[in-house]
Amino acid sequence: GAVVSQHPSWVICKSGTSVKIECRSLDFQATTMFWYRQFPKQSLMLMATSNEGSKATYEQGVEKDKFLINHASLTLSTLTVTSAHPEDSSFYICSASEGVEKLFFGSGTQLSVL
Amino acid sequence: QKEVEQNSGPLSVPEGAIASLNCTYSDRGSQSFFWYRQYSGKSPELIMFIYSNGDKEDGRFTAQLNKASQYVSLLIRDSQPSDSATYLCAPSNTDKLIFGTGTRLQVFP
Numbered sequence: 001g002a003v004v005s006q007h008p009s010w011v012i013c014k015s016g017t018s019v020k021i022e023c024r025s026l027d028f029q030a031t032t033m034f035w036y037r038q039f040p041k042q043s044l045m046l047m048a049t050s051n052e053g054s055k056a057t058y059e060q061g062v063e064k065d066k067f068l069i070n071h072a073s074l075t076l077s078t079l080t081v082t083s084a085h086p087e088d089s090s091f092y093i094c095s096a097s098e099g100v101e102k103l104f105f106g107s108g109t110q111l112s113v114l
Numbered sequence: 115q116k117e118v119e120q121n122s123g124p125l126s127v128p129e130g131a132i133a134s135l136n137c138t139y140s141d142r143g144s145q146s147f148f149w150y151r152q153y154s155g156k157s158p159e160l161i162m163f164i165y166s167n168g169d170k171e172d173g174r175f176t177a178q179l180n181k182a183s184q185y186v187s188l189l190i191r192d193s194q195p196s197d198s199a200t201y202l203c204a205p206s207n208t209d210k211l212i213f214g215t216g217t218r219l220q221v222f223p
Binding site: 006034042043044046049057059091093095100101102103104105106107108 | 146148150155156157158159160163165202206210211212213214215216
């Protein structure tokens with residue numbers, strides 16, 4: 001099946017720093033990518049929908065200036081958590097769509113902000 | 115009302131039994147659905163995509179879609195301890211892919 005690569009797998013950073021997470025579709029072109037956040041024992045929460053070449057669409061309650069999403073090509077989307085704080089510590093997961101029937105997830109990034 | 119609702123469980127079944135997982139949705143316009151499995155600490159993996167009313171089978175998994183009643187279910191035959199995970203459903207025909215809360219399945223030996 002299609003592969004979506006996400007890295008880093010985990011990152012520890014100091015409060016106030018910024019962290020960039022990359023999501024790549026390795027063997028298909030993804031016009032749409034989704035970014036999710038998941039807290040322990042909770043479900044996936046959609047943060048934003050990213051379309052190649054256009055601005056991301058953020059879900060209500062998600063700060064677009066804090067969570068910067070760039071989808072510059074059909075195979076790469078990035079999420080930058082700016083000025084991270086301990087409450088941003090979470091599991092971040094991207095997914096990429098290869099047509100309506102196929103949506104594949106990256107392996108996720110565990111972010112810990114100290 | 116949430117777009118997608120699932121019983122959070124846990125649903126406990128003995129090894130070898132059939133596990134039945136259900137998902138109801140509110141948008142009558144939803145035409146097709148995903149079922150994903152997520153192990154603790156891992157990202158979801160695709161199990162099934164279904165778009166037609168009725169059943170779709172893939173190995174030990176059978177997805178059932180009933181658009182009139184607005185529910186989609188997943189049956190797992192011959193359940194194994196390795197099937198213990200959280201199962202997520204989501205309608206696939208929206209611009210934003212919203213998942214249900216997931217049902218935690220526990221298969222005990």
